[in-house]
Amino acid sequence: MKKIIVEGLKYKYPLADSLALNDVTFDIKQGEFIGIIGKNLAGKSTLCQALVGLVPHFYKGAYGGKVIVDGLEVKNHSIADLSLKVGMVFQNPFTQVTGSKTTVYEEIAFGLENIGIPRTEIIERIDSVLDLLNIEQVKDHNPFDLSGGQMQRMAIASIIAMKPDILVLDEPTSQLDPAGSEEVFQAIQSLSKQGITVILAEHKMEKIAQYCDRVLLLNNGKVVDFDTPGKIFSREDLEGYGLTAPVYTRVCKALGVKKAGTDEYPVTLEEAERVLRGDGA
Amino acid sequence: MKSISLYEEKASFVHDVDPITKLWYIPFAILIPIILPSFTISFLFIGLSLVLLLGAKVIRKTIPVFGFVFLILITVVLIQGMFKPENETVLFQIGPLTMYKEGLLFALTITLRVINIICAFMILVLTTKPSDLVEALVRKGMSPRIGYVIVSVFQIIPEMMATMSTITDAQRARGMETEGKLLVRIKAFIPLLGPVVLGSLINTKERAMALEVRGFNSQAPKTYLYEEKTYQFSKVLQIGMLLLTMAAVSWRIFL
Structure with missing residues (x-):
């Protein structure tokens, strides 16, 4: 079953001169673990944001083509509607802290309260994600007092707790040490095995190769290739796209x-x- | 993390009262002495508030606030005592300065009112966690967006101050003078503003996106992690305060 269908997606940020995404077309099946690679400014983050509706609803700008996520066309649905289906974790863990909660526990509850999950289930879900991301020991700390790595885990936990069918992660391990990133990848993989569709933009090629089913190679807003890690990383022209295998x-x-x-x-x-x-x- | 909230976590019967009742206490304590303008009533309410503050074990936290307020009140006493137009009865003289009875009595009314208002607010502010108060108000129907703005200020402002000190350190590391005479300090302050303000704007944009994907604008009815804070006597207290206010009004009108 196709979970995400992107057809001829074109997007230009307001005030920008060139297209951030240019005629992007691909589809993703349910339960797939997809990696998005490409050099800086290739359009990875924009593509991630297009899947959750931040592009175009948050930024506005010129938008063309179609993105259908779990049967909903992104252009016609609000971010709040889409947030029930797709969760997104951003690069900077610091700005993902809401600032309205004083403990990690409450912070994770924020999204669940907003979408109206009953109280007993909120507690169950928080306990399970604290365990999954191994941040139980900091659950009573202030979110702003955490280290970068702990904050990043908390950001991932906050989204996972909302139990989206599709998880979009934009460089979720940038602040983590090697052991920490490995743990986070394992956690994401276990979700993927439960049938959650995962889309991950990342610069750590070894991790992409190890965990992803398919890899989407972007360059200047265009899809260069979308294939298995073996095929993508065997390409002779990889360095031309600013990447190393x-x-x-x-x-x-x-x-x-x-x-x-x-x-x-x-x-x-x-x-x-x-x-x-x-x-x- | 440093907090800019004055709330002090203690175990007391005042802390146990729900935020809405404490909120009701403020108009109650302010209105009654205005409806019944006698010094006895004013003293009674200040006494009541002080007893509650003592009971909540937060009286020490009120000292700096009163210190600041007294500074202003002293000027009120001096100016009213000396220059109020209705001044007639001379009370005493210090050198060329004459204090009058009418002015001092008026100053006393103002002073009592101000202290009364401050005491009433302090009970709420010192014994209620800001997030508890906002949550209680959101449950009563306040918009969660406004609630978010109020609560987040308590954390975002200290965060901005932390950012500022990081930037100061970075600029000091590159050889900028940040200490010394006032002029030097002012000069050092200006290049700080750009990065702090722009950085905050960028952070705000990113934070707004993060809030969006966490269902901040969701139309679904909101639920809460914590159960509503209830106090067994809150209805009694609220109705009691309402009845007393009504009694005061009718006393004033009919007697």
């Missing part, structure tokens, strides 16, 4: 070893190990 892929490329029976280079540690040990060859 995962380190495993680069090593295997330098050694000239491809996955057996395919034209792709390995993209994860496991694949590279298998190929280099000669098990798969």
